[in-house]
Amino acid sequence: MDEQANTNAKWKEKTFEIIFKADTFWGKLFDAILLVAIFLSVLAVILESVGRFRLNYGIYFLWAEWIFTGLFVIEYILRIIVVKKPWHYIKSFFGIVDLLSILPSLLAFVFAGAQSLMIIRGLRLLRIFRIFKLTQYLGEASQLSTALLASRKKITLFIATVLILVSIMGAVMYLIEPPESGFTDIPRGIYWSIVTLTTVGYGDIAPITPLGQIVASFIMIMGYGIIAVPTGIVTSEMNKSRFKVDSRSCENCGAKQHGDFAKFCHNCGEKLPPIS
C-alpha cells in the first residue's frame, strides 16, 4: 500500500514536470504539441466562420471542435490532479484562461454561435514564451507591465478625463450637425468623438456643416496633443524603471548620482547612509 502511494506520488511528480515545466525533453515535447493543438483549434474556429468553408467542410470543423475540446478537458483535469496547490492554479491567469477555453463548446449547446468564443483559446498561446528562452521574454513582459502598472493612476485619470471630454464634444456636435450627417443622437456623437480623437476616422459619421467642421478641426488638433500624453506617460515610466538615482550624497567625498540600490559610494567606496 505504502509502495503504491509512493508510485502514485512519483507518477504525479513526473506528470507535473511534463505538463507544467519545459526543462526536460518530454516537457518540451508536451508544450510543443499543446501549442500546435491550440493553434489548430483557434484556426478551426476562425475558418469555420467563413461561409464558404463552413458549407463545404462543416462536418470536419465539428469533429475538430469536439476532439480539441475533449483533449483540453482531459488536460485541464490532469493539471488539477498533479499540481500541489490546485486552487492556486485554478485562480492563476493561465488557470482561468484554461477553463475559459473549454467552456464555450458547452455553451454552444444553449446559444448558437457561442463556439466563436472558443477563440479565447488564443490566450493560451502566450505559453509559447515558456518554451523559447522563457525567463528572458517574461522578464521583458514584466518590465512592460511594471511600467504600465506604475502609471496606472495616471492612465485612469487620463481615460476618465477623455471620457468626459468626448461626452461633451459628442453632445455639442449633436446640437450643431443635422441628422443627415449621421449625428442622430448623443451616443452616436460620443462614438464619433472617440473615433476622431483616437485618429481612427472611419468616415461613416462626418460633419457636413461649416460650423461642425470647424468644431471637428478643433477636436482633431486637440487630439493631436492628447495622443501625446499616454506616450509620454509610458516612455517616462520606462525610463524611470531603468536607473532610479536617489538624492543621497556620499558623506566622505560628496559624490552624487547613486542608484537607489547602492549601498556604497561609487567614487570612494565609503558606506552610504540608508535611504530616508
Add this chain to the structure above:
Amino acid sequence: MDEQANTNAKWKEKTFEIIFKADTFWGKLFDAILLVAIFLSVLAVILESVGRFRLNYGIYFLWAEWIFTGLFVIEYILRIIVVKKPWHYIKSFFGIVDLLSILPSLLAFVFAGAQSLMIIRGLRLLRIFRIFKLTQYLGEASQLSTALLASRKKITLFIATVLILVSIMGAVMYLIEPPESGFTDIPRGIYWSIVTLTTVGYGDIAPITPLGQIVASFIMIMGYGIIAVPTGIVTSEMNKSRFKVDSRSCENCGAKQHGDFAKFCHNCGEKLPPIS
C-alpha cells in the same frame, strides 16, 4: 441671540464639512450620492437624445431633468451659504462648472434642444477623484498639467505654425483638385488638411487627380514627423522633472544651469549658496 448665532455657525461648519470635504462618513456619503445623481442626470441627457427612448419615455426624462436641476440648484445655493469665501468658490473651476451645469435647463425655455448642453454636468464627475485617494490622483493630475503648462509656449508656437501650414496646403489642394473630389472651396481644403495631418482621414474628401495624390502623400509624410513634435515636447517635459537643474545663480559670476547636486559654480569655481 448669541447662542443662536453660535448654533448657526456650528450648523454652517457642519454642512460645510459634509458638502465640501470627504473625510467624515457623512461627507463621503454626500459625495457618493452627488456623483450618482450627476451620473444619472448625464445619462438621462444622453438617452433622451435617442429618438426611440424620447418617444416612449419622454415624460420621465422631463421629470428627471427638473428633479436633478432642482437638486443641483439647492446644492449650489447651499455651497454659497456655508462656504467662508463665497466669491472665491464661485470663481473657482468647480464653482463655474457647478453654475454651468444648472444654466442649460433654464436656457431650454428659450432655445429648444438647449438641454443637451446639460451634458456639461459631466465635468462635475471629476469630483470623483476627491473620494478615492484624493491627493494621489490630484498629484498625478498636477504633474501632468505642470508638464503641459511648462510646454505652453512650445505648444502655442506649434499650433500656430500648423494652422498656417494647413491653410496654405488647403489652398494648394483647392487649386489642384476639381470640385468633384470635395475640394469645393478653400475652407473645405483647410478642413481636409487638418483631417489628413492629424491622420484622422475620414475619406469624405479625398484627392482623385495624380498631382493631388502626390501633394497629399507629401503632406502625410510631413504629418508623420509633425505628430512626433507634441509627443516629444510632452515626453521631454515629463523627463525634465527627473534630472533637475535648479534656479540658483552664482553670486560671483552670475552663471546659471547648476545641477541640484552642485556645490561649486561650474563657471568660476565659487562656492554656491545652499538650495533654499
Add this chain to the structure above:
Amino acid sequence: MDEQANTNAKWKEKTFEIIFKADTFWGKLFDAILLVAIFLSVLAVILESVGRFRLNYGIYFLWAEWIFTGLFVIEYILRIIVVKKPWHYIKSFFGIVDLLSILPSLLAFVFAGAQSLMIIRGLRLLRIFRIFKLTQYLGEASQLSTALLASRKKITLFIATVLILVSIMGAVMYLIEPPESGFTDIPRGIYWSIVTLTTVGYGDIAPITPLGQIVASFIMIMGYGIIAVPTGIVTSEMNKSRFKVDSRSCENCGAKQHGDFAKFCHNCGEKLPPIS
C-alpha cells in the same frame, strides 16, 4: 544739402525703427496694424473661394484684394529703402515671404485662380511672435528647429527607406488586388501604401481580397513600429540638447556628471581639464 541728407538719414532711421522693430509705441502699432491687415487679406482670399460669398460680394473681395496688395507693395518698397543692407533683407526668410505675398495678385492677370496663392501671405503672420515676448517664443522655435536639424540625417534616412518600402508594398498590392478595389496601377498602390502607413486611412482605396487584407494587416502592424521611429528621434534629440554631460572627471575629487559647459568641478570647485 548736408542738412537735408541728415534729415533724410533721420527719417530713414525712424521709419526703420517703426517698420522693423517692435520696441517703441509706433513700432508696436505698425506691427499690430500690419498683422490685422495680413489676417484680413488672408481671410478675404479664403472666403472668396466659397461660391456663395463670391456670387454675392465678389466686387468687395476684388477691391479688398487690390487695396491689400497695394499696401503690401508700398510696405515692401519702404522696407527695402530704409533697411541698411537691402540685399540681406531680400534674401532673408521674411524678405522672400514678403515678396511672395505680393506676386500672386500680378500672376492672377495671367492665370485665373492664381489669387488663391495669396494665402501664402499667411506665413507673414509668423511676425506675431515679434510683438508678444519675441525672444521667448523664438527661443522655443530655435530649440525645436535645432532638434530637427540635429536629426536631419536620421530623418533623411528614415524618409528614403519609407519611400522605397511604400513603392515595393504598392507594387505588391497592385499585383494581388483586382482593379475594382481601386488598385488600378502602381502609383495608386504607392499612394494607398502611404495613406495606410501614416495611419491616415481614407478608405477610398481598400483591399477586398483575403490575401490583400492579410498583406495590408502586415503593413499596418509594421507601420505601428515605424511611426515610433520619428517620435523616438525627435524626443531623443530634444532630451539631448538640454544637458549634455561629458565624460570628464575632476582631478581633485573624482566627481563626474559635469555639463559640457562646466569649467570648474561642481563638487570641490577645482578647475576642470579642458574637453579633449
Add this chain to the structure above:
Amino acid sequence: MDEQANTNAKWKEKTFEIIFKADTFWGKLFDAILLVAIFLSVLAVILESVGRFRLNYGIYFLWAEWIFTGLFVIEYILRIIVVKKPWHYIKSFFGIVDLLSILPSLLAFVFAGAQSLMIIRGLRLLRIFRIFKLTQYLGEASQLSTALLASRKKITLFIATVLILVSIMGAVMYLIEPPESGFTDIPRGIYWSIVTLTTVGYGDIAPITPLGQIVASFIMIMGYGIIAVPTGIVTSEMNKSRFKVDSRSCENCGAKQHGDFAKFCHNCGEKLPPIS
C-alpha cells in the same frame, strides 16, 4: 604567362575599386550612373502599370525593361568575378537584392505581370548612402537598427500579444454585429480590429449596432494606450545609449548595474576593475 596573370589581377583590382568603392572619381561616377539607371528602371516599372502610358508607349517600356535587365545582369556577373570572396557577396544583403532585381524579368516569361516585382530594384537605391558621406549615414542607420535590435524581444512580445488581442476582438465583433456592417466572418473581424487598433480606420467595415459601437470605442481607447508602447520602447532604447550602465561585475560580490563612471562597487564597496 606570369605577366598576364599580373595584368589580370590588376584589372580585377581596378574594376573592384570602381564597382564596389566610391572613393575614386571613376568609382563615384559608376555609382552615380548605376543609381540613375536603377531609378529610371524603377520609374519605368511604375509608369508601365498605368493603363494610359502602357497603351501609348508599351513598346518603349519593353525595350527599357530588357536593356536595364541586361545591364544589371552584366553588372551582377562582374561583381562576382572581381570580388575576392564571391560567396560572401552573394549572401550579403546587397548581394541578395542585386539577384532579386534581375529575376522578375525572367519570371515574366512564365507569369504575366511578374515584371511589377522588378520594383524590388528600389532596394538597390539604398546604395545612395554610399556616395554621399557614407559612414555618417550608415552610422545613423546602425544606431537606429541597434536600437531596434536591442528591443527585438520586447517588440516580438508586443506583436504576439497584439495578434492574440485582435483575434479575440475580431471574434467578439463578429458575434455582435450583423453581416450587413461588413463583419461577415472572423477573418474580416480580425482585419477590422487591426485597421482600428492601428488607427488607420478605412471605414469599409464599421460597426452599426449600439453594442458594436460601444465595444469598438473600448478597442479604440485601448489602442490609444497600445500605440504608446512601441514608441516608448524605441525612445527608451535610444535614450539608453546616453546614460551607460557598463557590463562590469564586482569581483568581490558579483553585483552588476554599475554606471560607467563608478570606481567602487555599490553593493560591497570593493574597488571595481577599470573599464576594459
